Amino acid sequence: MTKYTKDEEYLLIINNIMHNEEFQKMNNIKHHNTTRMDHSLKVSYYSYKIAKALKLDYKDVARGGLLHDFYTEEISNCDSIKDKLLLFSVKHPNEAVINATNQFELSEKEINIIKSHMFPIDYKVPKYAESWVVSLVDKVLSLGEVSKKFSYKLTYVFNLYLLFVFNIIK
Secondary structure: OOHHHHOHHHHHHHHHHHOOHHHHHHHHOEEOOEEHHHHHHHHHHHHHHHHHHOOOOHHHHHHHHHHOOOOOOOHHHOOOHHHHHHHHHHHHHHHHHHHHHHHOOOOHHHHHHHHOOOOOOOOOOOOOHHHHHHHHHHHHHHHHHHHHHOOOOOHHHHHHHHHHHHHHHO
16 A cells, blocks of 8 residues: 555654554564554555544544554464454453553544444444544454455445545535
């Protein structure tokens, strides 16, 4: 995904995160059918564009979306299905918040974006419209990434979602 590399405003917002040594480790971690870094960039950028169109706090959305999966443990390293499900649903948002707050100064909204991005799989309900945007974009992109892994072509779901969102904006 190179669209974000041409968006100077977006790049300024995420610059300090992208150059962080700890954050760069996500480039080496598999996530669905991509890397955790690539997934996080997609969630961040598409959420940023939607938030901007909706006149929401797009800066917090860009940063929170980029940090939503900022954890280094790999699900494939978990021994049991129970451990994998716990990491997938409950543990990783908490670990991402801890990692993000150790590395960066975050707003309350950015913390909520990270903490609640797994709703409704996790019980933490998003408090802000910005949190809802990131959570929904994450679900759609994850579905697309997982579907590619299993050779299904569900990218139209993402396009349908974007059409729905942009029609609401009009």
